[in-house]
Structures are given as structure tokens and as C-alpha cells.
Amino acid sequence: MEKKPIVLSGIRPTGNLHLGNYFGAVKNFVKMQETNECYFFIADYHMLTTHPNPKDLQSNVRQVVIEYLAAGLDPEKATLYLQSDIPETAELYLFLNMNAYLGELERVTTFKEKARKQPENINAGLLTYPTLMASDIIIQRAHLVPVGKDQEQHLEMTRTFARRFNRMYKVDYFPIPKAYNFDQELVKIPGLDGSGKMGKSEGEGNAVFLGEDPTSIRKKVMRAVTDNGPTEMNQEKPEPIQNLFSLMEVVSSPDTVAHFDEDYNNCSIRYGDLKKQLAEDIINFTAPFYEKINELKKNDAYIKKVIDMGAEKARVNAQKTVREVREIIGFRKIY
Ligand code: TYM
Numbered sequence: 001m002e003k004k005p006i007v008l009s010g011i012r013p014t015g016n017l018h019l020g021n022y023f024g025a026v027k028n029f030v031k032m033q034e035t036n037e038c039y040f041f042i043a044d045y046h047m048l049t050t051h052p053n054p055k056d057l058q059s060n061v062r063q064v065v066i067e068y069l070a071a072g073l074d075p076e077k078a079t080l081y082l083q084s085d086i087p088e089t090a091e092l093y094l095f096l097n098m099n100a101y102l103g104e105l106e107r108v109t110t111f112k113e114k115a116r117k118q119p120e121n122i123n124a125g126l127l128t129y130p131t132l133m134a135s136d137i138i139i140q141r142a143h144l145v146p147v148g149k150d151q152e153q154h155l156e157m158t159r160t161f162a163r164r165f166n167r168m169y170k171v172d173y174f175p176i177p178k179a180y181n182f183d184q185e186l187v188k189i190p191g192l193d194g195s196g197k198m199g200k201s202e203g204e205g206n207a208v209f210l211g212e213d214p215t216s217i218r219k220k221v222m223r224a225v226t227d228n229g230p231t232e233m234n235q236e237k238p239e240p241i242q243n244l245f246s247l248m249e250v251v252s253s254p255d256t257v258a259h260f261d262e263d264y265n266n267c268s269i270r271y272g273d274l275k276k277q278l279a280e281d282i283i284n285f286t287a288p289f290y291e292k293i294n295e296l297k298k299n300d301a302y303i304k305k306v307i308d309m310g311a312e313k314a315r316v317n318a319q320k321t322v323r324e325v326r327e328i329i330g331f332r333k334i335y
Contacts, residue, residue, distance in 0.1 A: 007032045007180075008039040008142035010083065010133075012046050013060040017067045018207035019282070020189040020198035023250050024148025028181060030072040032146060038078035039140045039314055040068065045083045045090070046132060049114075049125045065303050067210055070292035081310030083136060088318040092135040093128070095325060096161050099168060100131045104160075109153055117201075134158040137177050138165075139318045144180040149188035150197060155179040169328045189250065190243035194225030208282055210289040217286070221279035226271040234265045244271075244278060252281040 009025060011017070017026065029040050042064050047057060061082060073080055083089060105111065105127050115122045125132075133154050137145055138161075145155055155178065162174040179186055191198040191206035198207045205220050212220075225240040237245065241264070248257050256277060263269035296303070 004036050005143035006039070006140060006175075007036045007144045007146065008041075008137055008140050008177075009146050010041045010043040010046075010136055011064060011068075012043045013057070013064045014047070014200045015060050016063060016200075016209040016211050017071065018198055018200065018209050019247070019250070020148065020191075020207065022071060022210060023189050024150075024187045025146055026068070026071045026073075028146035029068075029078070031182075032144070033074060033078040036144070039081070039142065040073060040078055041081045041083050041086075041136065041310075041314070042068075043083050043133075043136070046125075046129065049121075049123060049129065050118075051121065062303060065307060066293055066296045067289070069296055069303075069306065070289050071210065075306045075309060079310050079313045080306055081314040082307060085307070085311035086139065086315055086318045088315070088322040089132070089135045089139055091322055092139050092325060093132045095329065096131040096134055096165070097128055099164050100128065100161060102127075104157070105130065108157065110150075130154050130157040131161060134161040138162050138174045139321050140314070141175055141317075141321060142177050143175050145177050146180050147186065148197075149186040152179055152186055171328055173324070173328060190239075190246050192220055192224040192243070192247075194240035194243065208286075210286050211293040212286065213290065214283045214287075217283050218279045221275050221282065222272075224275060226275075229269060229271065230264055230267045233267060237264065241271075244274060248274075248278055248281065251285045252277065256281065 007029075009029060011021060011025065029038065032038055033040075042061050044057065044061050047060070052060070065080070068080060069075075108130055111127060111129065114126055134157060137158050145151075145158075147155065159176050159178070162176050166172060166174055181187060189198045190196070191202050192208070193203060193206045196202060200207055205223055208217055208220060224244060226244070227238055227240060245257065245261070245264075248260065260269060260274050260277070263274075
């Protein structure tokens with residue numbers, strides 16, 4: 001019988017998970033854990049590119065573990081772990097860096113964006129972000145990587161690095177993994193500020209969090225950017241309006257979307273009504289997460305158990321990979 005594809009993905013502990021993280025990634029994690037061997041982790045090594053202080057790093061990591069669980073990840077079905085509990089990742093990262101070239105790393109969009117946003121901190125970790133991400137993925141010899149649209153280029157690089165390793169050592173060792181969304185386009189959830197994607201670092205008010213309280217959600221949605229309204233029938237929607245409709249498409253019923261769409265097309269739409277409805281639908285959607293997050297926050301012992309269990313499982317595989325890679329490269333076997 002053919003082996004089921006191995007699934008792996010991760011999230012940086014930037015604080016709280018938002019609707020973009022959920023619909024772009026975590027929703028698929030929850031589905032895939034039912035049928036596949038899954039590895040989901042918290043990318044705390046990656047977080048160091050922004051120089052967090054130790055206390056913030058710890059509390060953010062804990063928060064993401066809690067939110068993973070609240071969103072439906074089951075430690076009995078999937079392996080949930082911290083990237084830093086698998087130090088073998090750093091060794092594989094070193095090996096991959098020997099075959100990753102400055103030119104290709106400098107061309108990565110996220111690197112260019114970060115370098116523009118934080119010119120005072122363009123560190124080597126930022127440049128080699130894609131090789132660390134490739135190590136995360138191939139160390140578990142994963143096949144499918146459920147991620148949002150913004151990670152597509154990183155996945156392309158992972159494929160390049162995995163292929164390069166195989167070619168260089170004339171082996172068929174690493175599977176070539178692919179970004180995955182059940183054969184659909186990868187998802188990009190827009191934010192509330194009129195342009196671009198929902199993201200934690202895109203500015204105050206742009207992202208709605210799974211653990212956000214209803215009053216705050218209402219306030220944010222009511223402040224979302226709109227315009228003066230359509231002036232012609234069936235006019236194309238400008239980006240800020242399309243973004244609100246895209247959010248509605250994921251949290252509201254198809255009837256609700258159709259209703260506002262019709263109002264837009266015949267120029268009778270009132271954005272205040274649309275936003276009120278959107279806010280209520282987001283609140284309904286996030287309510288169960290909000291409750292579970294608050295429950296789990298009180299259960300430190302459980303959180304620790306989940307992470308210890310995950311680290312142990314994930315590490316066995318990772319150690320095996322690094323041992324084999326060392327042999328392929330030609331090092332003496334030392335563990
Ligand atoms: P991160 O932490 O920025 O985001 C985590 C996941 O959420 C998705 N996502 C979105 N999807 C749709 N719309 C949005 N607005 C949106 N915002 C975020 C991301 O695509 C991602 O799937 N580099 C990764 C973390 C990582 C990783 C890995 C992922 C490190 N190693 C190995 C997969 C495999 C990141 O920074 O994701």
C-alpha cells in the first residue's frame with residue numbers, strides 16, 4: 001500500500017492568530033489531521049529575526065499553542081511542537097545554507113519587504129529565512145505544506161533546495177514538497193485597512209483575531225476603510241470594498257453575501273449595514289474559539305504536556321533525517 005503524504009506546516013509566534021492565519025492555514029491543518037500524518041509547529045527560531053525579548057517570546061509561543069488547540073488541533077492526531085525543540089533543524093539549515101546563493105535569497109519578496117520596513121535590522125537570519133523554512137519542512141520529509149498565498153514563494157525555494165540536495169549528492173532522498181490547499185488556489189485573506197492582506201504587522205486595526213472580544217471586533221470592523229459608494233449599476237468593486245466582501249465570503253452565509261452583492265450592484269448598498277452584519281458574523285464565527293482560548297489559558301500543565309509529547313515525536317524523525325543526511329554528505333556517523 002502506498003504511504004499517505006506527510007503534512008507539515010508552521011506559524012510564527014507573533015502573538016495572536018488572526019482570521020488570515022485561520023482561513024489560510026489552520027483550517028486546513030484541522031482537516032488534514034484526520035487523514036494524514038501531520039506535523040504542526042511554532043516557528044520560534046524564525047521569530048528571532050525580529051529580536052523579541054525572552055519574556056515576550058515565551059508568552060507568545062504559549063499563546064499560539066493555546067490557539068492551535070482552541071482552533072481544533074488534536075495532539076493525539078497531529079504532532080504539535082516547537083521548532084526550537086528540534087535543534088537538528090539548525091544543523092540541516094547549516095547544510096542547506098552551503099548551497100543557497102546570495103542572489104536567489106536577495107530576490108525573495110518577503111526579504112525585500114522586511115529590509116524596506118526594518119532597514120536598521122537586516123540580519124543574516126532574515127536573508128536565510130527560506131533555508132530555515134526549508135529545513136523545517138524537509139527534516140520531517142514532508143510532502144504537503146498547507147499555507148496561505150504569502151508563503152508560495154518560500155515553498156518554491158524549499159522545492160529548489162530539496163532538488164538541489166538530491167541532485168548534488170545523486171540521491172533521491174528528500175521528497176519535493178508542495179504548498180497545498182486541497183488543489184485550490186492558495187488563500188489570501190484581506191485586512192480591514194483597504195489594501196493588501198490581513199497581517200499582524202500591517203498596522204493597528206487591520207487584523208481580527210480568533211481570541212478577540214466582540215466589542216473590539218465591532219469597533220475594528222466599523223472603522224474599516226470604504227468609499228463613497230457605487231455610482232453606476234454593476235460597477236466593479238474597488239479593493240477596500242472587495243476586501244469586505246471577501247471577508248464576508250468566509251464568515252457569512254451565501255445568502256447574506258448575495259444580498260449585499262445585489263445592493264451593491266443596484267447602488268442601494270449602505271456600508272454601515274454591511275459592516276454591522278460582517279461584524280456580527282465574525283463574532284459568531286470566533287465565539288467558540290474565544291471561549292476555548294480562555295479555558296485553555298488556565299491549564300498550564302496540559303499545554304506543557306502537549307508540547308513535551310510533540311517534541312519527543314517530532315525529534316525522533318528529525319534525528320533520523322539528520323543522521324542520514326550526514327552520511328550522504330560524507331561525515332563520520334556520530335549519533
Ligand atoms: P506566518 O506566521 O506569517 O503565517 C502562518 C500561516 O498563516 C498564513 N497567513 C495567511 N493566509 C491567508 N491570508 C492571510 N492574510 C494570511 N496571513 C497569514 C500563512 O500563509 C501561513 O501559512 N514562514 C511562515 C512560518 C513557517 C513555516 C515553516 C510555514 C516557518 N517554517 C514551514 C510552513 C512550513 C510564516 O511566517 O507564517
